[in-house]
Amino acid sequence: MTEQVFQEARAFTARARKLGQSLIGRTATSEEIDLLHMNFGFRLPDWYRHLIAEVPLIHTEVGWQADEPGENTNGIACMEIYEPRDMIYESFKAYPGIQILRYGYVCIGGDPTGSGGPLFCSF
Template sequence: MQPILGSAIEEFIEISEDADIKLTSRKATKEELKMLESELPVKLPQWYRDLIGDYPIINLEVKWNVETTNPSYSGETAIEFFEPQYIIEETMEEFPGIDLVHLNYICIGSEPAGTGDNYYIRLDDEDPTLYQFPIPIGSDETEPLLERRIQIAEHISDVFREAIKTIQ
């Protein structure tokens, strides 16, 4: 795993604890890692195994601010990192995950406010870009799925770094 990502997570956790923010997250168990490897049709890279097995990000909710020109939007967004079972379900049983997994994307979390837009990463990069694939009601079914992709953060480490700014 990229040292940048590990350092960003460690710093976020340390600053959260210093600010008396109670984190209710955990690390993936060995059994959960085996389950992910057996249930997902993509090779789970070592960096991702390390990410969820060595760092307590499962069930972790991370909030950060994003640039916006919409005056009615606060600019705050969030991700709640999924349990391994939900990663499998959202990737293998739900749209758009089921169509993205063969492109090496997996679903890693959701927007806790309940928008229904989950977060996806490609497993090709050790500090991957975070995406959403919103499916608007009445959307054009002929529009290619990858053209709907919205980049949320250039790297997952950026999410943790931006979240630190909201704590300090």
């Protein structure tokens, strides 16, 4: 499964690159990967750390059809994939991250449309 995740992520960034270089994010630095490991330990799997170190996903906006399009909306929801310092802040210093980290939920991104709502994932 992990290899399929990497293949899909690479294909996603290749499609985004065709639409414009501004849509491509960046990869995590080795220092950022070390920070994630020190802060999250087992809560964040190695494959996720390797993914953001190898595929330029940080600051990439990912959209999906969440609702039916309506009169005033296209129904698309988006998230921005956070850089490691924001993942750490939202998971350890802000709510609801502080309360749900113990249940295995790690902040991986947030709503880029202005609400600032963080999004959490349980690996």
